[in-house]
Each structure stands twice: as C-alpha cells, then as structure tokens.
Amino acid sequence: MSNPYAHEERVAIAAVRRACGLTSSVFETLIKNETLTKGDKSPVTVGDFAAQALISTILHNVLPEDPIVGEEDASDLRVESGKEMRDRIVGLANDALKAPLAAGDEAAWGVGPGKELTADGILDAIDRGNHPGGPTGRMWTIDPIDGTKGFLRGEQYAVCLSLIVDAKVQVGVIGCPNLLIDPSQPERGKGAIFSAVRGHGARQLTLEGTDPITLRIPPTAVENLKFLESVEAAHSSHSFNDRVTEVLGVKAAPVRMDSQAKYAALCRGEGGSYLRMPTGVGYREKIWDHAPGEVLVVEAGGVVTDSRGQALNFGLGRTLGENFGVIAAGKDIHPQVLAAVQAVQAEPKAKV
Ligand SMILES: Nc1ncnc2c1ncn2[C@@H]1O[C@H](COP(=O)(O)OS(=O)(=O)O)[C@@H](OP(=O)(O)O)[C@H]1O
Ligand SMILES: [Mg+2]
Numbered sequence: 054m055s056n057p058y059a060h061e062e063r064v065a066i067a068a069v070r071r072a073c074g075l076t077s078s079v080f081e082t083l084i085k086n087e088t089l090t091k092g093d094k095s096p097v098t099v100g101d102f103a104a105q106a107l108i109s110t111i112l113h114n115v116l117p118e119d120p121i122v123g124e125e126d127a128s129d130l131r132v133e134s135g136k137e138m139r140d141r142i143v144g145l146a147n148d149a150l151k152a153p154l155a156a157g158d159e160a161a162w163g164v165g166p167g168k169e170l171t172a173d174g175i176l177d178a179i180d181r182g183n184h185p186g187g188p189t190g191r192m193w194t195i196d197p198i199d200g201t202k203g204f205l206r207g208e209q210y211a212v213c214l215s216l217i218v219d220a221k222v223q224v225g226v227i228g229c230p231n232l233l234i235d236p237s238q239p240e241r242g243k244g245a246i247f248s249a250v251r252g253h254g255a256r257q258l259t260l261e262g263t264d265p266i267t268l269r270i271p272p273t274a275v276e277n278l279k280f281l282e283s284v285e286a287a288h289s290s291h292s293f294n295d296r297v298t299e300v301l302g303v304k305a306a307p308v309r310m311d312s313q314a315k316y317a318a319l320c321r322g323e324g325g326s327y328l329r330m331p332t333g334v335g336y337r338e339k340i341w342d343h344a345p346g347e348v349l350v351v352e353a354g355g356v357v358t359d360s361r362g363q364a365l366n367f368g369l370g371r372t373l374g375e376n377f378g379v380i381a382a383g384k385d386i387h388p389q390v391l392a393a394v395q396a397v398q399a400e401p402k403a404k405v
C-alpha cells in the first residue's frame with residue numbers, strides 16, 4: 054500500500070529541517086535575557102517561540118484546516134514587558150521563513166525570499182498551537198524545542214512534530230541537531246532527522262533530508278541493554294531505574310540524554326530501553342513529548358507502553374492523563390522490562 058501520509062511527512066520534514074536551522078543559529082547567539090521561566094518553572098527561550106511560529110506557519114499554509122497542539126503560547130510576549138523578546142522572536146522567525154528554498158520546499162508553503170510576517174502574524178502563528186487535543190479528528194503536535202534544558206547546556210534537544218488522527222499518531226518527525234549522524238563514525242558530524250509513518254517504517258535522514266537509512270531496533274539480550282533516561286532527575290526517577298537495572302541483571306550504566314533524542318537513539322540500537330517513571334504525583338506527561346517518539350519506535354520494531362502495559366493514549370487532550378510512566382523497548386525485551394518495572398513497583402519500599 055502506498056504511504057497515505059507521504060505529503061504530510063514531506064511537509065513535516067521540511068518544517069523540522071528549517072526549524073533546526075533556526076534553533077542551531079539561535080544557540081550560537083543566545084544571550085542571558087532571552088530565556089523566560091514559565092509558570093511551571095520550566096525555561097523557554099526565544100528559540101522555542103520562534104521555532105513554533107515557523108512550524109505553525111508552514112502547517113497553516115499547507116493544511117489550513119488542521120488544528121495544532123503546540124507547547125508554547127504567546128501571552129507573555131503580548132504584554133509590554135515582553136517587547137524586547139517579542140522583537141527578537143519576530144526577527145528570528147522571519148529570518149527562518151525567508152531563508153532560501155531548500156530541496157523539497159515549496160514557495161506556496163509560505164517560505165522563501167520575501168515571505169515575512171508582521172509581529173502580530175508571528176504571535177498569532179504561535180497561538181494557533183492552542184488546540185485542546187481530544188479523541189477525534191486530525192491534529193498536529195509541535196514541541197519546538199524538546200529538552201530546552203539540554204538545548205541551553207549545548208547538549209541534546211529535539212525539534213518534534215507529529216500528526217495524530219483519531220488519537221493515533223500517524224506521522225512523527227524528530228530533528229536532532231546535536232546528535233551524531235553515525236556514532237560509529239563521529240567524523241561525519243552532527244545533525245539527523247528521524248521520521249516515521251504508521252505502517253510505513255522509520256527512517257533516519259541527514260539534516261538536509263538526504264541519505265535515508267531504515268531504522269530497525271536490533272535484538273538484544275536483556276542483561277546487555279543500556280537504559281536511556283532523562284538527564285533531569287525531576288523528570289523521571291533515576292533511583293527507580295537503578296532498581297529495575299538490578300532486578301534485570303543489567304550491567305551497563307544508564308545513558309542520560311535530554312529530549313526525544315532518547316527515542317531516536319533507541320531506534321538506532323544505542324540503548325535498548327527508554328524508561329521514564331514519574332518522580333511523584335501531579336505531573337502529567339504532554340502529548341508533544343511522546344507522540345513522534347511513539348510512532349518512531351513502533352515503526353522501528355519496538356513497543357511503547359505505560360507501566361500497566363497499556364498503549365499511551367493520545368486522545369485525552371494535551372496530556373496523556375494520569376502519569377503511569379513510559380516504557381519503550383525492542384519487541385523482544387519489552388515484556389521483560391515491563392515485568393521488572395511491575396516487580397519493583399510491588400516492592401514494599403517502591404520509590405514511586
Ligand atoms: N516534572 C516533570 N516530569 C516529567 N517531565 C517533565 C517534568 N517537567 C517537565 N517535563 C518535560 O520533560 C521534557 C524534557 O524531556 P526529558 O526529561 O526527556 O529531557 S531532560 O532531561 O529534561 O533534558 C520537557 O520538554 P520541554 O519543555 O520541551 O523541554 C517537559 O515537557
Ligand atoms: Mg518546555
């Protein structure tokens with residue numbers, strides 16, 4: 054069967070590629086007062102806002118009927134105190150919009166020389182990401198910079214885009230400007246895009262969108278796996294993972310990596326399992342933090358569930374609902390990892 058989302062995938066890759074150019078150049082020039090702290094104490098930079106404006110504009114030009122669930126909103130930029138940041142974001146987003154057409158881009162998408170927006174146009178593009186989500190219909194998710202803390206440290210981050218249709222992720226694209234193209238050949242440099250369409254496989258491309266490689270999670274014996282986990286201890290429980298590691302007899306230390314680059318690394322066999330168990334109660338995982346990674350891992354031959362063994366539910370709104378954690382692994386070892394997680398949860402002194 055031909056790929057029913059070939060057009061959406063092509064647009065998504067082009068949008069993510071352009072946004073990766075924007076975020077890389079922002080990093081080079083980021084100055085202190087270009088980061089805000091949001092209500093939940095998490096950081097957001099001019100790069101997050103500008104990349105969401107850029108991606109949202111492209112989606113709106115190509116698929117104007119499709120709603121968008123985007124992480125950021127422009128309310129802090131519409132007030133007087135946000136003026137300096139707003140001006141910088143408008144400049145950055147417009148520079149990215151009007152950058153020359155790359156292979157695969159089309160001027161009709163609202164990009165290329167002369168395609169600038171007013172400040173209001175940029176703020177409105179950011180705020181088009183205000184869709185509440187839900188169980189039916191098409192909707193895109195945008196996480197313009199996933200792993201903002203990693204981005205600020207110069208480590209891993211990802212530009213993430215997905216298309217959800219009737220609560221199922223159909224297309225997922227993850228751009229990782231700081232990830233090695235090939236860990237076994239570091240001289241090839243950094244920057245990769247990962248893309249998957251449900252039922253049509255998962256691929257890695259260069260940041261230019263070339264040299265596709267099909268992704269298959271290699272089989273691994275459970276004791277030889279390496280866990281992938283968040284860098285930030287507040288985001289997922291490191292101590293819980295340590296206990297699962299002991300229960301499974303895993304020898305290798307976990308690999309800590311920011312962002313959905315973890316899902317991409319899993320697909321390349323650089324981990325074996327991504328384990329993200331809650332550190333406490335209250336936080337609900339966001340759909341944009343997992344939607345592209347879920348379809349990528351499934352299409353690379355893996356399984357993604359919560360700690361109950363249930364599929365992640367992308368139809369509940371902007372979050373995944375109550376936080377039962379996330380377990381992603383190759384098909385062969387997922388049942389063993391899940392069983393170990395449940396065994397640790399059942400221990401008298403379970404840490405979550
Ligand atoms: N308390 C808590 N618990 C769980 N998750 C949280 C929490 N707070 C934030 N977040 C989300 O984590 C996203 C970053 O992903 P990672 O944890 O994989 O990377 S990192 O360790 O922060 O670098 C991060 O995404 P970005 O905001 O896009 O960076 C958040 O959506
Ligand atoms: Mg954030």
Ligand SMILES: [Mg+2]
Nearest residue numbers: 196199200342
């Ligand atoms: Mg995120």
Ligand SMILES: [Mg+2]
Nearest residue numbers: 196197198199
């Ligand atoms: Mg983000």
